[in-house]
Amino acid sequence: MTTFFKKLRSTYIYHWIIWIILIFFKLIMDYSVFGNFLFLMNIKIFMVSIILFYIHYYLFLPFLIRQTPKKIFIITISFIIIYVGLMIIFLPPMPKHPPFNTKDFSKTGKMLPLRKGMNIYDIFFKIGIFSIIFSTLLFFVDKWIENGKKIKALEFERQSSELKILREQINPHFFFNALNSIYSLSIIQSKDTPRVILILSDIMRYVLNTKSTLKNNLNDEISNIKKYIEIQSIRFSKFNNMNYEFYGNFDAYEIEPLLLLTFVENAFKYADLKKGRLEIKVHLENGTLNFFISNFYENKSYESNEDSKLGIENTKMKLNLLYPDKYDLQIDNNGSEYKVNLKLQLN
Structure with a gap:
C-alpha cells in the first residue's frame, strides 16, 4: 500500500496536475459562456470522470495488455459493440420543443446551461468516452516512460558489469x-x-x-x-x-x-x-x-x-x-x- 501511494506522489503526479488544469479550464469556459462557474455540477462531472478514468486505467487496461493480440482484438471489438449498444438503449428522447427560448438569455448576453443535472447517458457515455480516451492515452504514455526508465536501468546495469570486467x-x-x-x-x-x-x-x-x-x-x-x-x-x-x-x-x-x-x-x-x-x-x-x-x-x-x-x-x-x-x-x-x-x- 505504501508503494502505491509513493507511485501516486511521484510517477503519476502529473496526472493530478492535468486534472487541475482541466477543471480550471472547464470552470473558466462555463463562466465565459454561461456567466456562471457551475461549480457543483462541474465537481460532479469530474468526480465521475476521475472514477471512470482510474477504473479503466488500473483495472481494464492492465488486464487487456496481458492478453494475446487475438484476445485483445476480440475484447476491444466486443467492448465497443456493447458500449455503442448501451448508448443507443439509454439515449434520451429528443425534446419536442426547443430546450430554451429567448427569455433564457441573460441581459449580459450569456447563455444559461441546458440542464441542471446529469442523467445515466451523460455519466456513462459522454463523460465515459472522455475518460476512456484520456486514460488510454495517459496509460500508454506512462508505459512508454516506464519502459524508457527500465531500458536506462538495464543499460546502466550492462555498463556497470562491463566496467567491472x-x-x-x-x-x-x-x-x-x-x-x-x-x-x-x-x-x-x-x-x-x-x-x-x-x-x-x-x-x-x-x-x-x-x-x-x-x-x-x-x-x-x-x-x-x-x-x-x-x-x-x-x-x-x-x-x-x-x-x-x-x-x-x-x-x-x-x-x-x-x-x-x-x-x-x-x-x-x-x-x-x-x-x-x-x-x-x-x-x-x-x-x-x-x-x-x-x-x-x-x-x-x-x-x-x-x-x-x-x-x-x-x-x-x-x-x-x-x-x-x-x-x-x-x-x-x-x-x-x-x-x-x-x-x-x-x-
Missing part, C-alpha cells in the same frame, strides 16, 4: 608489469630493491582499494602514477632522457581509477631509452585534463602485442562508457615513436 582485467596486467620491474632490479642486486617493493605495496593497496569505488580523487590517481614512475625511474636510472610534467589543481576533480596508468605502463614496458626521450605531461586547466605521453621503441609495435592491445582497448571502452562525448583520444604510431594525446573533460 574491465577493472578486473587491468589489475592483474598492472601487477605483472610491476613485478617484472622488481625482478629486473633483483637480478642486478640493486640496493633500491627494498624501496621499490615498499612503493609497489603502496600501489597495490591503492589499486585494491579502488575496486569498489566509482571514481577516485584525481590527485590520488596522479600520486599513484608518480609512484609507478618512481619505480621505473629507479629501474632505468642510468638513462637521463625521461621528462615528467604535472600541472594543475588535481585535488578538485575525480576520475575513473587507473584510467591513465595503462598508457604509462606501456610507455615504460616498450620504451627504448637509448633511441629517444620518454615524456609524460599531465596538465589540468579549467576542468580539462590534457594527458600526453610519448616514447621511442625498437622493432616492435604495440599493436603486435596482445597485452598492449588489451590494455588500450580496455581504456577506450572505459572512456566510451564513462565519458561519452567528453574526450578526445589521439594515438600516433609512426613505426619508431608512439604518442598518446588525451583530452578529457572532467567537470
Whole structure:
C-alpha cells in the first residue's frame, strides 16, 4: 500500500496536475459562456470522470495488455459493440420543443446551461468516452516512460558489469608489469630493491582499494602514477632522457581509477631509452585534463602485442562508457615513436 501511494506522489503526479488544469479550464469556459462557474455540477462531472478514468486505467487496461493480440482484438471489438449498444438503449428522447427560448438569455448576453443535472447517458457515455480516451492515452504514455526508465536501468546495469570486467582485467596486467620491474632490479642486486617493493605495496593497496569505488580523487590517481614512475625511474636510472610534467589543481576533480596508468605502463614496458626521450605531461586547466605521453621503441609495435592491445582497448571502452562525448583520444604510431594525446573533460 505504501508503494502505491509513493507511485501516486511521484510517477503519476502529473496526472493530478492535468486534472487541475482541466477543471480550471472547464470552470473558466462555463463562466465565459454561461456567466456562471457551475461549480457543483462541474465537481460532479469530474468526480465521475476521475472514477471512470482510474477504473479503466488500473483495472481494464492492465488486464487487456496481458492478453494475446487475438484476445485483445476480440475484447476491444466486443467492448465497443456493447458500449455503442448501451448508448443507443439509454439515449434520451429528443425534446419536442426547443430546450430554451429567448427569455433564457441573460441581459449580459450569456447563455444559461441546458440542464441542471446529469442523467445515466451523460455519466456513462459522454463523460465515459472522455475518460476512456484520456486514460488510454495517459496509460500508454506512462508505459512508454516506464519502459524508457527500465531500458536506462538495464543499460546502466550492462555498463556497470562491463566496467567491472574491465577493472578486473587491468589489475592483474598492472601487477605483472610491476613485478617484472622488481625482478629486473633483483637480478642486478640493486640496493633500491627494498624501496621499490615498499612503493609497489603502496600501489597495490591503492589499486585494491579502488575496486569498489566509482571514481577516485584525481590527485590520488596522479600520486599513484608518480609512484609507478618512481619505480621505473629507479629501474632505468642510468638513462637521463625521461621528462615528467604535472600541472594543475588535481585535488578538485575525480576520475575513473587507473584510467591513465595503462598508457604509462606501456610507455615504460616498450620504451627504448637509448633511441629517444620518454615524456609524460599531465596538465589540468579549467576542468580539462590534457594527458600526453610519448616514447621511442625498437622493432616492435604495440599493436603486435596482445597485452598492449588489451590494455588500450580496455581504456577506450572505459572512456566510451564513462565519458561519452567528453574526450578526445589521439594515438600516433609512426613505426619508431608512439604518442598518446588525451583530452578529457572532467567537470
